Each structure stands twice: as structure tokens, then as C-alpha cells.
Amino acid sequence: MTSVRIPPVLRDSTGGARTVTASGGTVAEVLGDLFEHSPALRERVTQGGELSPFVNVYINDRDVRYLEGLDTPVGADDTLILLPAMAGGLR
Amino acid sequence: MTAPAQPPAGGHFISIVLTTHSTGNENPHMSQQQTTARPSPREVTVIDALRLADAGYRILDVRQPLEWNDGHIPDATLVPLGDLLAKIEVQVPDKATRLLVHCAVGARSARAVAALQTLGYSNAVSMRGTLKEWRELGGAWEAPQPLLSADQLRRYSRQLLIPEVGQKGQRTLLDSKVLLIGAGGLGSPSALYLAASGVGTIGLVDDDVVEESNLQRQVLHTTDRVGVPKTESARISINALNPEIRVIEHRERLVAANVERLIADYDVIVDGTDNFDTRYVLNDAAVKLRKPIVHGSIYRWDGQVTTFVPFAGPCYRCMYPTQPPDELAPACSVAGVLGVLPGIVGMLQANEVFKLLLSVGEPLVGRLLLFDALSTTFDEVKVWRDPACPACGEAVVAAGAGRSVAVVAGDAVGAVARSS
Numbered sequence: 001m002t003s004v005r006i007p008p009v010l011r012d013s014t015g016g017a018r019t020v021t022a023s024g025g026t027v028a029e030v031l032g033d034l035f036e037h038s039p040a041l042r043e044r045v046t047q048g049g050e051l052s053p054f055v056n057v058y059i060n061d062r063d064v065r066y067l068e069g070l071d072t073p074v075g076a077d078d079t080l081i082l083l084p085a086m087a088g089g090l091r
Numbered sequence: 092m093t094a095p096a097q098p099p100a101g102g103h104f105i106s107i108v109l110t111t112h113s114t115g116n117e118n119p120h121m122s123q124q125q126t127t128a129r130p131s132p133r134e135v136t137v138i139d140a141l142r143l144a145d146a147g148y149r150i151l152d153v154r155q156p157l158e159w160n161d162g163h164i165p166d167a168t169l170v171p172l173g174d175l176l177a178k179i180e181v182q183v184p185d186k187a188t189r190l191l192v193h194c195a196v197g198a199r200s201a202r203a204v205a206a207l208q209t210l211g212y213s214n215a216v217s218m219r220g221t222l223k224e225w226r227e228l229g230g231a232w233e234a235p236q237p238l239l240s241a242d243q244l245r246r247y248s249r250q251l252l253i254p255e256v257g258q259k260g261q262r263t264l265l266d267s268k269v270l271l272i273g274a275g276g277l278g279s280p281s282a283l284y285l286a287a288s289g290v291g292t293i294g295l296v297d298d299d300v301v302e303e304s305n306l307q308r309q310v311l312h313t314t315d316r317v318g319v320p321k322t323e324s325a326r327i328s329i330n331a332l333n334p335e336i337r338v339i340e341h342r343e344r345l346v347a348a349n350v351e352r353l354i355a356d357y358d359v360i361v362d363g364t365d366n367f368d369t370r371y372v373l374n375d376a377a378v379k380l381r382k383p384i385v386h387g388s389i390y391r392w393d394g395q396v397t398t399f400v401p402f403a404g405p406c407y408r409c410m411y412p413t414q415p416p417d418e419l420a421p422a423c424s425v426a427g428v429l430g431v432l433p434g435i436v437g438m439l440q441a442n443e444v445f446k447l448l449l450s451v452g453e454p455l456v457g458r459l460l461l462f463d464a465l466s467t468t469f470d471e472v473k474v475w476r477d478p479a480c481p482a483c484g485e486a487v488v489a490a491g492a493g494r495s496v497a498v499v500a501g502d503a504v505g506a507v508a509r510s511s
Contacts, residue, residue: 007390007393008390008392008393008426009390018466053411053412053413054411054415054416056410056411056472058472058473061470061471061472061473062472062473063472063473063474063475081461081470081472083459083461083472084415085367085410085411085415086388086389086390086395
């Protein structure tokens, strides 16, 4: 099982869980398994079957856009990090 | 080659020409008479050099900038020997100029004079002797200004002990200008620590006034200043902590129309903005003007920090090319935040600023630091420059922007081009 880190802005889609596990041999498969359990995540993370331009996905510390995208292989010991743009600071 | 070609300028000057000698030729008249003199460097003693200076010779210092900084002859022109061929015609366009060339002892200046002669500067002489002799014989001298005052030596004594700071680093900090976008949760700790450490000029961009609900985290402000503009409240706190800091209040909101004017005079920008509009406007202008941005953002228990050095590393658009729709960017005023989170993230930003200003360490260039306050863990992901980035990608570089920066970035990612 691959560990998936859920960013704070998406945690309402995972019932507040900060880390969940999902299975699959590629990024697409792991995300597919994740969406099975947390359906609301699908439209937040993907757009038309591709990764949303507003969410970066990292395997460990590597951006999958610079690997093989959704086809990037994922090992059981890897951590997937979902990272949407964060609005920021605070007045 | 004949030498010297320069006729004496006045009666008293003749004796100087007489004591001017070509190497190995003690007879001053010989040089006048020789028509096939070897192209050897011409040299004068220090005492004659003093007279030549009085007679209006232009003084050319061919030492290195660091030597120059340790003291130099007033009104001398610095052209290091290694730069002579490239720069002398710009610095001294008239090849008939009477030049007194010196270095530390006379070796480099002799070589410089030989080179100058081949370039057509026929009236250059080299001072053979030391600058110590020059000073002892009453030559004009500009001693280096002390880097720090006695007050500053006391105030900053603890950080002067750090090898990476020292007096030169402290002088750099005092001469630096840092712009904080937002005098709020992230800006507060940054501003206080930058000011305490002696970052000489701090600009603040904020158009809000202090509200009671700010005080839980925005430690620049105080209860009795509720209702006061944040920039003014910040100035009061900063100058109470360190009166020598110049605080520049920009009581306005950063928008496309004012961004370039706001950031142009600063060395480093600290981004503590609270919305995507400002962040993208700031990013694009900073890339264009090649200003490093230290980025920080927070959400409840999570914080992110990274440093964008244009063309040396990625920019914000390399991470997120286009601005997300508003519904994906929940406002922090809705989400809530504990005061320590902006405190920690703002301080990490200040730490980045110090590294950039002092050109030390490894700034978070190409690295996004993720802080989880609930588990107290730091993680890091890599951020690449996107070749297709609309702000700093290949098309932009090909158009000519950023090339010079990219060249120097290799050996000093942290180096900051000083704007003053």
C-alpha cells in the first residue's frame, strides 16, 4: 500500500484524514483507488482524466509531471503527496 | 618607439621628466634621443610620482577592488590589470592622457604601462615603490571608512562573531533593502528579526489598519494601535526595536499597476500575500526585474516556504502555471490559524532573506519546504524550472531576458544583485 498525504484544503474530502493508504502500481492506479474511497477528491485532483493544473502530485520529493505523469510507477514504500496551490499568508 | 612623447608642462616639471627613466637607462636625455628604444615600461620613483600627481597626471590604480577598498589615492581611477585591455578605452578615451599608473609595489603597474604603450597610450608611467612610501611622503590617501560604528559594533556583536556574517556581512545587511508584502502574520516575525539584525531598509506594503483580531498573531502590532494603519504601526515597533532601520511605508495594495514601482528599489521581496491575484502579479514583475522572492504560505497547521531566484531556479508559475479559481483558494480568514504557524513560517522566510543577502548557505531554490505543525515534521519536494513557463521559460530566455542572470547563477544561486 502506498501512503498518500492529503493537504489540509482537501481533508474535508477524506473525513479529515491527513494520510491515507491506497494501492496500485502507477500514479493513475493509486489515485483511482484513492477516489474509490474518497470520491470527492476526483474532481479536486483531476480534470478530464488528467491531473489538474492546480494540483501538483509528488512521488516522494519528485513532481510526477517531470517523471511519467499518471503512468509513473509507484512502489509500496513510496509516499504520494498531493499539493494544491495554497492561497497563503494572512492579513 | 619614442619615449617620452609628452612635453614638460611647466618649468618645475622638467626635473621630473629628467628623473623619469626607461628601464636600464639612467640618462634622461637618452630616451628623448633614442628613436629605437626598446618598448620597456617607463618607471618613476615615488617622490617623482608625487610631483607628477601634483602636475596633473591622472592616476590609474591597477590593483584589485579588494585592495582598493583597503585604501586608495583619492580621485584615482581603478582598472584592475586583468581588466585593462577591456576597460581602459572606456575609462580613459584620450590616449594622449598623462597617466601615472600604480599598484601595490610597482610590478603590475609596470606591466600595465607596457600594455598601455602597445595600445597607444604614450604618456603612461609606472610608479616603482609602495603605497606606504607614497603616504609617508605626504601623498594624498583615502583610508577605508570603518565598516561599522561603535554603536553598531556593540549592538550586533553577537552576530559579528559568526564567520558568515562578520563586519563585512553586517555592513551588507545594513546596506540592504528588503520589501515585505503584507505587514501581517507572516510579515510580523520577518520584519522584527530583519530589523533586529540590522537589515538597513525595510519596506512594507499594506493598506490595512490594525484590527483586534490581528493581535493574536501579528506581533508587530499592539492593542493601543488598533485602527492605526499597519505600516505605521509596524514602523513604530521596528524603530522601537532598532532606531537605525529606515522603514518605508507603502500604504497601498500591490496590484499590476504599481508592482514594478514598489519592488524596483529592493534587493529581496518577502511574499506574505493572502491571495492568488497578488501572488501572480508579484511573481511576474519579480521575474521581469530579477528580484528574488521568499515565498511563504500557511493554512491552519500547514506551512510552505520556498525561494524564487529568477532564472537561477523556478518561479511560482513553474509550480502552478495558471491562477486557480477562487473556489480552490479558501480564504484564511475563514480557515483560521494559530499564531505560531505564521510565526514559524515568517521566521523561516527571514532566514532565507539572510542567506540571500549574505550569499551564504543553500537557499530554498528549487525546493519547497513543507511544515506540518501538528506532527512537527518538515518535508521537502523538488521544484523544477518549467521550460514552458510563461514567466521564465525557454521562450522568455530566448527573447533575451535573464541571460545574464542565468550565467552568474551557476556559482552563486544565492547572490543578490544589489539595487543601489
